[in-house]
Amino acid sequence: MSNGTLTIDLDAIKLNWQALNKMSADTVETAAVVKANAYGLGDKKIATKLAAAGVRTFFVASAEEGQSIREVLGQGPKIFVFSGHMAGKSSILEQNNLIPLLNSPEQNIRHRETIPKHPFGLQLDTGMNRLGFERADFSEFIELYSEKKPELIISHLACADDKAHVQNASQLKAFLEMTSGLDCPLSLSATGGILLGEKYHFDLCRPGIGLYGGLPFREANSVVKLSLPVIQTRALAPEETVGYGATWIAHRPSLIATLSAGYADGLIRAMSGRAVVYAGGEPCPIAGRVSMDLLTVDVTHLTNIPDRMEILCDLQTIDQLSDEAGTIGYEILTSLGNRYQRDYTNF
Ligand SMILES: *Cc1c(COP(=O)(O)O)cnc(C)c1O
Secondary structure (H helix, E strand, O other): OOOOEEEEEHHHHHHHHHHHHHOOOOOOEEOEEOHHHHHOOOHHHHHHHHHHHOOOEEEEOOHHHHHHHHHHHOOOOEEEEOOOOOOOOHHHHHHOOOEEEEOOHHHHHHHHHHOOOOOOEEEEOOOOOOOOEOHHHHHHHHHHOOOOOOOOEEOOOOOOOOOOOHHHHHHHHHHHHHHOOOOOOEEOOOHHHHHOOHHHOOOEEOOOHHHHOOOOOOOOOOOEEEEEEEEEEEEEOOOOEEOHHHOEEOOOOEEEEEEEOOHHHOOOHHHOOOOEEEEOOEEEEEOOOOOOOEEEEEOOOOOOOOOEEEEEEOOEOHHHHHHHOOOOHHHHHHHOOOOOEEEEEOO
């Protein structure tokens, strides 16, 4: 079966980083979050491109992800690990010069016991209740280890995509209180926090989704295009049905195109009967259920059936497609499967 083609514009990622970098003062560093294989788009290629554009600090979720980009980055850039110092990870952290963001007293003890000289950062919980030191534990930590300076102290905003949300200000207040008097670089903002304004910027911002063209960064350049080959077209008489469950019924003589990609490629079943695919500029509704390897599309209104159709393009961004599927752009990107041919442009 011929595959879809996922085109990833590396220059667009670089332009997005430059645009986000401009939103904070020159004294604020803008890092890059490349966890989850750079949101599904290729960690090595994207880290290489961003380092060449001037990014000096990267963030990943796990030590293994850090190891993967260390291979292409060399020893220069800093790499922080959000999950911190997990059991069994001391040597991979040490050997790859990765800086764990310690999340708890337990992780702190592990760090002291295994690689005490190795640099570390800290993550504080300011209200998300997901990862990070809680207030009481952190006060204790500070008393115990005031002589050892963390490379960076971070916290993460739960509601930064909604400027009006009251939790933004309450987390900002908690972060200021917990870090007051500490002489150490601070970071609170991902993409959403950058857009909340300079009070949220501190010493370093760490955008992820904005780099890859997703909301809440509205002005982002789009980064991905996904085009799918048409395998076959089929004429239907009225009353004939399409696909599993026979959920789509022809109400007129119809033409259905079958495209080569399905939910195994990240085009989730929730798109069934809702999303559209584009033929040139012409929207064509998905007819019936998305299958594992195939999409069926109503092309009755087209005068010419193209060889390929686009499901991600300028007319349908990751956020528009995610709306149709009841999810978010982040999930669309990180679900894009391994069967596509990946073409990188503008190295
Ligand atoms: C994923 C993540 C980011 C990046 O967030 P975006 O919303 O993609 O910009 C930043 N910080 C932490 C702790 C994260 O988990």
